[in-house]
Amino acid sequence: MHMSFLPSSEALFFWIAAVGLVGGAVSVVLNRNPVACALSLAVTFVFLAGLFVTLQAFFLAMVQIIVYAGAVMVLFLFIIMLLDIKEEAKRPFPWGKALLASVVAAVFAVFFHRVLSELPNGGMVLRWESAAQAVDAKSVGLLLFSQYLLPFEATAVLLLVATLGVVILSRRVAK
Amino acid sequence: MTMNALAEITLNHYLALSGIIFMIGAAGVMIRRNILVIYMCLELMLNAASLALVAFSRFSTQPILEGHIMVFFIITVAAAEVAVGLALIVALYRLRQTTNVNDLTTLKF
Numbered sequence: 001m002h003m004s005f006l007p008s009s010e011a012l013f014f015w016i017a018a019v020g021l022v023g024g025a026v027s028v029v030l031n032r033n034p035v036a037c038a039l040s041l042a043v044t045f046v047f048l049a050g051l052f053v054t055l056q057a058f059f060l061a062m063v064q065i066i067v068y069a070g071a072v073m074v075l076f077l078f079i080i081m082l083l084d085i086k087e088e089a090k091r092p093f094p095w096g097k098a099l100l101a102s103v104v105a106a107v108f109a110v111f112f113h114r115v116l117s118e119l120p121n122g123g124m125v126l127r128w129e130s131a132a133q134a135v136d137a138k139s140v141g142l143l144l145f146s147q148y149l150l151p152f153e154a155t156a157v158l159l160l161v162a163t164l165g166v167v168i169l170s171r172r173v174a175k
Numbered sequence: 176m177t178m179n180a181l182a183e184i185t186l187n188h189y190l191a192l193s194g195i196i197f198m199i200g201a202a203g204v205m206i207r208r209n210i211l212v213i214y215m216c217l218e219l220m221l222n223a224a225s226l227a228l229v230a231f232s233r234f235s236t237q238p239i240l241e242g243h244i245m246v247f248f249i250i251t252v253a254a255a256e257v258a259v260g261l262a263l264i265v266a267l268y269r270l271r272q273t274t275n276v277n278d279l280t281t282l283k284f
Binding site for chain 1: 196234261
């Protein structure tokens with residue numbers, strides 16, 4: 001029997017990333033300054049990319065960093081600066097809403113526990129595979145450009161439509 | 176048993192973490208009043224779903240990559256969605272000079 005008190009590297013990396021992720025997420029919700037919220041969100045994205053690495057999804061970890069921590073965060077910060085949003089005013093703690101939120105969370109937790117306990121491979125333990133066996137960008141790309149080519153092309157149309165939409169939305173309407 | 180839950184990482188760990196992040200995001204959407212911060216909390220919920228999908232993909236009995244493909248599409252769509260959503264918020268700000276959802280109640284029944 002394995003009797004080491006040192007945690008495995010899988011567990012160590014998971015807990016570091018998990019604590020960072022939850023801490024960042026809580027900070028997004030609790031910070032009153034929108035700029036601090038956006039920076040906490042960036043931290044959350046980076047830790048999520050770390051969790052993708054522990055799952056050996058290296059390609060997705062890179063995409064997560066580039067698209068979310070790069071592009072999306074810059075957009076958010078840019079809009080916050082552009083609109084010059086001030087810190088939210090202090091107001092009495094919304095007890096009614098907090099109660100509602102805890103009821104929703106409790107119901108969600110009960111359902112979630114039910115699902116997790118009935119999952120057939122829920123107890124499967126994470127063991128890192130060697131680099132040769134792990135999922136690499138090549139295999140993801142091959143699948144993306146063969147079986148999922150049509151959705152991939154549809155995404156291109158979607159991005160084009162989004163670009164057009166943004167241009168039309170941000171055009172100043174003549175009064 | 177408790178030591179084991181800390182030392183051995185299973186699929187349930189990832190799914191529970193994903194659920195926690197989803198709930199934090201949902202709580203943010205309900206509690207916060209700034210429409211930009213609400214939008215950030217929505218992104219949190221989206222990311223929680225991505226984590227669950229990648230975890231399912233990694234812990235499947237046969238190697239399947241569909242989870243990765245799905246998350247790739249989620250990230251692409253989310254980027255487009257953020258661009259359109261922020262443009263809407265800017266348009267709204269131009270009209271009303273506010274980002275507080277308490278002041279944006281025109282559609283309220």
